[in-house]
Amino acid sequence: MNQHELHDYLEDIPSNESGNRPFEEVLHVSMGRRNLLKAGATLAGGAAFGFSAMASAGSLTLHNALLGFNQQLIGFTPVTRAQGAGPNPAISPEYQYSAVFPWGDPIKPSGPAYSLPMTSAKQEEQIGIGHDGMWYFPILDPNASRFGWDALRDSDPWTSGYLSESGVPGYGDLNGVLCLNHEYGTNAHILRKANPESLEDVRISQLAHGMSVLHIKSVNGVWTTQESSLSRRIHVNTPMEFSGPAKNHPMLQNTANNEILGTANNCANGYTPWGTYLTCEENFNGYFGTDNTTWKASSNQARYGLTSGGFGYSWHKFDPRFDLANPAYANEHNRFGWVVEVDPFNPTSKPIKRTALGRRKNEGATVHVSADGRAVVYMGDDERFDYVFKFVSAEPWQKMRASGESPLDRGTLYAARFNDNGTGDWLELSMANPVLAAAFPDIGALLVMSRAAADLVGATPMDRPEWVTVAPDGRVYLACTNNSRRTATTLASVETGRSINRATNSANPTPVNNDGHIIRWVESRGHSGNKFEWDIIIFAKDTHGSEASFASPDGIWADPDGRIFVQTDGDQKDGLMNQMLVGDPVSGVIKRLFTGVPGCEITGIAVTPNRKTMFINVQHPGDGDPAASSFPAARGSGAVPRDCTVVITKKDGGVIGS
Ligand code: FEO
Ligand code: CA
Ligand code: CA
Ligand code: CA
Numbered sequence: 175m176n177q178h179e180l181h182d183y184l185e186d187i188p189s190n191e192s193g194n195r196p197f198e199e200v201l202h203v204s205m206g207r208r209n210l211l212k213a214g215a216t217l218a219g220g221a222a223f224g225f226s227a228m229a230s231a232g233s234l235t236l237h238n239a240l241l242g243f244n245q246q247l248i249g250f251t252p253v254t255r256a257q258g259a260g261p262n263p264a265i266s267p268e269y270q271y272s273a274v275f276p277w278g279d280p281i282k283p284s285g286p287a288y289s290l291p292m293t294s295a296k297q298e299e300q301i302g303i304g305h306d307g308m309w310y311f312p313i314l315d316p317n318a319s320r321f322g323w324d325a326l327r328d329s330d331p332w333t334s335g336y337l338s339e340s341g342v343p344g345y346g347d348l349n350g351v352l353c354l355n356h357e358y359g360t361n362a363h364i365l366r367k368a369n370p371e372s373l374e375d376v377r378i379s380q381l382a383h384g385m386s387v388l389h390i391k392s393v394n395g396v397w398t399t400q401e402s403s404l405s406r407r408i409h410v411n412t413p414m415e416f417s418g419p420a421k422n423h424p425m426l427q428n429t430a431n432n433e434i435l436g437t438a439n440n441c442a443n444g445y446t447p448w449g450t451y452l453t454c455e456e457n458f459n460g461y462f463g464t465d466n467t468t469w470k471a472s473s474n475q476a477r478y479g480l481t482s483g484g485f486g487y488s489w490h491k492f493d494p495r496f497d498l499a500n501p502a503y504a505n506e507h508n509r510f511g512w513v514v515e516v517d518p519f520n521p522t523s524k525p526i527k528r529t530a531l532g533r534r535k536n537e538g539a540t541v542h543v544s545a546d547g548r549a550v551v552y553m554g555d556d557e558r559f560d561y562v563f564k565f566v567s568a569e570p571w572q573k574m575r576a577s578g579e580s581p582l583d584r585g586t587l588y589a590a591r592f593n594d595n596g597t598g599d600w601l602e603l604s605m606a607n608p609v610l611a612a613a614f615p616d617i618g619a620l621l622v623m624s625r626a627a628a629d630l631v632g633a634t635p636m637d638r639p640e641w642v643t644v645a646p647d648g649r650v651y652l653a654c655t656n657n658s659r660r661t662a663t664t665l666a667s668v669e670t671g672r673s674i675n676r677a678t679n680s681a682n683p684t685p686v687n688n689d690g691h692i693i694r695w696v697e698s699r700g701h702s703g704n705k706f707e708w709d710i711i712i713f714a715k716d717t718h719g720s721e722a723s724f725a726s727p728d729g730i731w732a733d734p735d736g737r738i739f740v741q742t743d744g745d746q747k748d749g750l751m752n753q754m755l756v757g758d759p760v761s762g763v764i765k766r767l768f769t770g771v772p773g774c775e776i777t778g779i780a781v782t783p784n785r786k787t788m789f790i791n792v793q794h795p796g797d798g799d800p801a802a803s804s805f806p807a808a809r810g811s812g813a814v815p816r817d818c819t820v821v822i823t824k825k826d827g828g829v830i831g832s
Contacts, residue, residue: 195495195719218458227673247737247758248765249832250824255721258769259749261809262794265768269824273792274397275354276818277303281386281405283398291765292364292815294377298407302356303364303382305791305817307443307538309353309451310780311518312346314391322339343699346780348392352789353451353520354819355440355778357450358460361487363798366814373492375593377411380489384409385440385453387518392787399823408453410436410461414514418583420529421619426509430502435495437525438512442538442641442729442777444513444551446582452518453525454536456556458510460485462807466499476533479557480507508622510629512555513539515582528582531565532603542644545700547572549581552650554639558657560816561633561675562590562642564600566702582584587624589633592681592708595671598695598702601631635674637682637690640743644761645732648701651711655684656690681708689714690744691724694759711759722764723748724755731779736760737831739767741790743775752776754790756831767831768822771805773797778819781830788822788830 250266257264267270275705278288278300286301350744359382361368361375370376389492399405414434416426426434436462437453444452463484471480480498484490490497495506511533517523531539534555542550547570553563566588567574571581588600603620605611609630620627637657644650659667662685678685679743681693695708714725716821726744733739738757747753751769754776758764770792778791796803807813822830 176178179496180181190608207358210606211591220582220725224803240563246734247761247765248670248756250756250765250767252721252765253753253767253769255723255748255750258747258753260750260769260772263511263768263770263805263820265822266765268826269767269822269830271768271820271822272396273818274821275301275305275352275361275386275388275390275399275707276816277301277305277356277382278816281388281399282401282405284401288816291366292378292382294374294381297378298800299380300407301354301386301388302384302407303359303817304355304357304407305793306355306357306758306777306779308355308441308780308789308791308819309445310350310448310782310789311442311445311451312350312783314346318378340488344784347786349392350782350819352388352780353385353392353443353516353518354388354791355453355454356383356384356409356817357444357456357793358439359794359817363794363814370492376489376492380436380438380485380493381407382409383440384412385437385516385570387516387521393549393714395823404519404521408437408516408525410438412436412569414527415524416509416527416529417580417680418529418531418621420618420621423529423616423622425619425622426504428503428505430500431495434509434527434666436510437527438510440514441536441556441726444539444541446515446549447543447571448581449517449519451518452539452540452541452551453514453516454553455510455512455514457485458535459507460487461487462496462498462507463488463490464497464499465491465674466497468505470723471498474623474626475507477623478507478511488832508533511535513551513582514674515580526580528580529618529621530583530585530587531620532563532587532627534560534563537640538642539600540642542569542650542701543659544702546570546702548702550701551582552644552652554626554636554652556638556640556643556655556782558638558659559635560639561628562636562639562652563624563628564588564590587621587630588704589624589631591632592634592693592707594680596680596707596709598708600706601628601633602704603627603631605630634679634681637684637687640728641730643730643732643738644701645738646734646736649759650706651695651730651732651738652695653740654687654691654693655726655728656680657687659687660687681710683710684713684715688745689718690727690748692727692740716803718747722755722762722766723750726751726768727776729777729779733781733829733831734786735780735829735831739779739831740764741776741779743777743793768820771795771803771809773799773802773815774805785831786823786827790822791817792820793817 253589286296387402389404443454459479512527513531537556538551538555549567551565567581567585574581587603637654640653664677695706698705728743729741753769773796780789795805804813
């Protein structure tokens with residue numbers, strides 16, 4: 175297997191071996207619920223987002239007003255299955271796209287031009303690889319201090335003027351800061367060889383990871399990077415700081431070079447109402463390793479999938495920070511797996527790892543403001559049989575900000591339990607729980623080992639929870655991408671760390687779930703409570719054979735009109751490339767907007783304030799192999815493919831998705 179396949183394989187290996195079995199007594203899938211869902215779905219083109227089932231199951235006060243929804247929400251002509259078969263990208267005929275910001279282009283025009291072989295000196299001033307989550311922060315007023323953002327800090331971007339109070343009308347639609355994650359790139363792709371042969375090789379790889387902060391502008395429809403002090407690279411060796419309850423915890427200290435450095439495997443993202451970006455560290459374990467044959471993983475290390483071989487990056491051979499057996503860096507691995515806050519408008523600010531949100535293989539961190547004004551963060555832990563988490567700030571975020579406190583530093587962390595009757599509970603992960611107080615010495619240790627805390631309270635092991643989004647009606651959507659190890663009957667699997675019951679549960683009812691599903695729920699107390707009511711709105715396999723065919727949902731994003739954008743990462747059926755679709759949960763219509771190239775996944779969504787420009791990413795085109803794809807260069811050119819962003823506009827200038 176190539177390194178990408180290895181990455182996927184290792185990502186798939188369950189490291190949750192909990193003996194707890196939250197659904198041990200519920201080994202059957204509620205087929206009644208499932209049939210209700212199917213009956214409730216409006217079959218449009220053979221598949222649909224089932225929407226009515228939620229209301230049928232409802233006993234909470236559901237948000238049935240469906241603000242802003244209408245039947246004409248998705249008017250475009252979809253990309254057909256035949257058109258979406260590759261090898262080149264395809265887009266709806268009413269739309270157009272262009273590829274921008276590829277790996278290796280300079281972050282500023284004055285920087286070093288792309289050329290191979292890569293060097294660390296070049297890569298440090300160039301866009302990284304593995305384009306994933308991102309967000310666009312508009313610069314509203316060319317004359318204002320701090321690029322017009324001050325007026326918007328501490329207001330809700332979507333509801334209090336972000337869209338209308340620009341100093342110059344429309345200026346923010348053409349001028350902004352794009353925060354762009356660089357999840358990963360294999361040695362084969364970046365170095366053009368399987369293993370690093372020097373510290374220089376390792377540095378190149380490290381500098382290709384992390385994220386880019388790019389000041390970009392559009393002139394005559396062409397987006398380019400700017401010569402701007404805002405633009406910077408953040409990578410595996412960038413100075414960072416910790417905040418929150420575990421800030422000074424012993425588990426985060428090293429005896430050698432205690433400086434906190436770097437972020438890695440930056441997957442999906444979030445953005446806050448106070449104008450900052452959240453970048454999330456997912457499969458950090460893959461970069462650690464050791465050649466010391468006497469090394470043995472601790473239970474904490476095993477729970478996070480740390481192994482002597484890692485994912486084959488072999489950074490540890492030249493950088494002792496990533497050698498698991500080096501006692502001077504004994505806690506380096508604990509410094510990864512966090513949600514990291516970045517200020518797009520202050521290029522000298524250090525990124526901050528927010529420990530109150532807990533440590534896991536963080537897919538994303540979706541922020542929503544609760545009815546009582548608190549910052550609520552939804553986070554998927556993307557591993558087979560791992561969990562969904564929620565953080566709720568202790569007080570309304572504006573009050574905390576006004577008193578100089580980050581809303582992400584003090585609050586309550588929860589893990590989700592999906593009950594068989596369609597209700598759900600957010601299980602508090604704190605020292606107030608006697609079970610957790612007995613298991614952890616303090617809250618800091620609990621947060622560093624938040625997976626283990628969730629094991630102990632009986633959270634529901636999921637089918638690889640990826641992105642979460644909150645629709646304008648308040649409903650929360652979660653993409654469970656797949657889990658081929660899910661079994662129909664009870665199967666206790668003893669692997670790294672602990673044992674897990676692989677049996678289906680009502681929220682993950684598909685044995686050998688190769689194609690994934692989407693769960694939706696309604697929160698109690700306007701998102702700040704500890705109850706919810708959930709249902710499954712679609713099983714991807716039910717779309718197969720139809721024009722709406724998709725598999726392995728990963729990226730999911732609700733726009734302010736209620737459209738649900740779904741992006742895929744996995745083997746598509748019916749001959750399709752990985753893709754982006756748009757769903758209308760009211761009519762049930764799903765339409766395909768864009769398809770990628772062989773080997774790639776489609777991930778990441780950002781929009782300008784008027785939503786007439788959308789940015790998405792083509793990650794690992796051709797898996798780095800020119801024989802599979804040279805995208806964005808011409809197919810067959812022999813050029814090494816480059817992860818890049820794709821700018822999507824509608825030919826008539828309309829809102830994307832309409
Ligand atoms: Fe980085 Fe789970 O996708
Ligand atoms: Ca990926
Ligand atoms: Ca993902
Ligand atoms: Ca994925």
